[in-house]
Amino acid sequence: MNLLDVRDLRVSFGTPDGVVRAVRGLSFSVDRGRTLAVVGESGSGKSVATQTITGLTRGAEVSGSARFDGTELLGADPATLRRLRGARIGMIFQDPLSSLHPQYRIGWQIVEMIRAHQPQTSRQAARRRAADLLTLVGIPRAAERIDDYPHQFSGGMRQRVMIAMAMALDPDLLIADEPTTALDVTVQAQVLSVMRKLQQEFGTAIILITHDLGVVAELADEVIVMYAGSVMERAPRRDLFYRNHHPYTQGLLASLPSQTGRRLTPIPGSPPSLINPPRGCPFAARCPHVFDRCRAVAPPLVEVYGDTRHQSACWLGDGEAVAA
Known part of the structure; x- marks a missing residue:
């Protein structure tokens, strides 16, 4: 059984101009230790699909099925989703500056996330774990920088902080939404290297959402090409390119x-x-x-x-x- 099985996912939003059919019949699966890339132009439904799976598209009309390790996610109660998000499903959002709270130190934010899912973990232990994670993702002098605020980090460093937070509890599935957007090529290569290293160490399944086919060539095992809410092509990475x-x-x-x-x-x-x-x-x-x-x-x-x-x-x- 695959870790995540999505079947005939359909997502619509009501607007003053009419019903937007954002995702139209999406099906895919991903297993542990594998990377599925979802590519396509902006507005093709990539982000909406994964946000819907994790219960983040409130007010949308949703149908289909999304089974995560035997648990149906679509229509799941809030307590079930809270238990899975962060602990077993990690998420890296497109804009780390808006995803990190500007008024709290990054170490505090990681510690709070760890203790929200593992309340038995002491603050001292959670802080050590946060420092270890920041070191793992390549933050220099992590023990000192753990008390910095998000604005004190560059874009690439903030993205690494988001990766560290997403991987804090060794999730089974990592959803990375445009993880290298607006990063220069050197930092982009470093971020991809960190994700690959973490996947090899923890056997994490990754769903990589991107419009950058260069990133796909670096990381993906299988690729889905979306257009206007539908799948146009699905193939192993090498077949998609050649x-x-x-x-x-x-x-x-x-x-x-x-x-x-x-x-x-x-x-x-x-x-x-x-x-x-x-x-x-x-x-x-x-x-x-x-x-x-x-x-x-x-x-x-x-x-x-x-x-x-x-x-x-x-x-x-x-x-x-x-x-x-």
């Missing part, structure tokens, strides 16, 4: 900077409205290979290239898929 199938995946890869100096090839147009999603394939209006059937009927997510691990939601057959 034997991809969906035109949207190919468009994302073509927009990456290249060492050969070739010009970037952006995807023309904009994502569709999730209040009035298109009738057929959501990518049809931007796809260079679109034909009539694409606009009329949404393609199902099916196996491609004879590999059960590789699926694509596209009417192009295997032989018609365009090499990236």
Whole structure:
């Protein structure tokens, strides 16, 4: 049994303009010691999906199933979610400055999180654990800096603090939402190295939410490509880069900077409205290979290239898929 199994997750929000269908039929699984990357443009539903799983999308209309180690998360009571969040499911949010309380020292925040789930742990023991974690994630002079405030750290250091807090109780699952956003490449490499090291040490499963395919290449085992709330392609990391199938995946890869100096090839147009999603394939209006059937009927997510691990939601057959 996988650590986390999500099946047909659908999330909608009511707005004055209509119902936003943010996630439309998402299914995936992740096991211990593995990393699942969820990629796609902003607004594709990546963050909403994982926040819904952990009970952080209040007011949303939710359906489907999300079983974590045998426990159904969707519709779980607040006490169950509080017991799991932090202790067994750690989260690294996109903006560490807004996730850390500006008026409390970082050591105090980590200690309080540890004692909230392990009240039998003394403050002294929790503080030692916090200092050890800050050292583990590469904070220099951790024993001294534990009493600093969040604004006294750089962006990369604050992100490391968030990783330390998320890993404080050795969670079974770590959800990392854009963990390297706005970091320079050197700090980004250091943060990814810390996450990889922690995963190897504790066997943690990781869901990595990102729009940076360079980060995916560094860390992921399997990749889900989302667009307009739906899965366009699912594949092992290497297949996604070297034997991809969906035109949207190919468009994302073509927009990456290249060492050969070739010009970037952006995807023309904009994502569709999730209040009035298109009738057929959501990518049809931007796809260079679109034909009539694409606009009329949404393609199902099916196996491609004879590999059960590789699926694509596209009417192009295997032989018609365009090499990236």
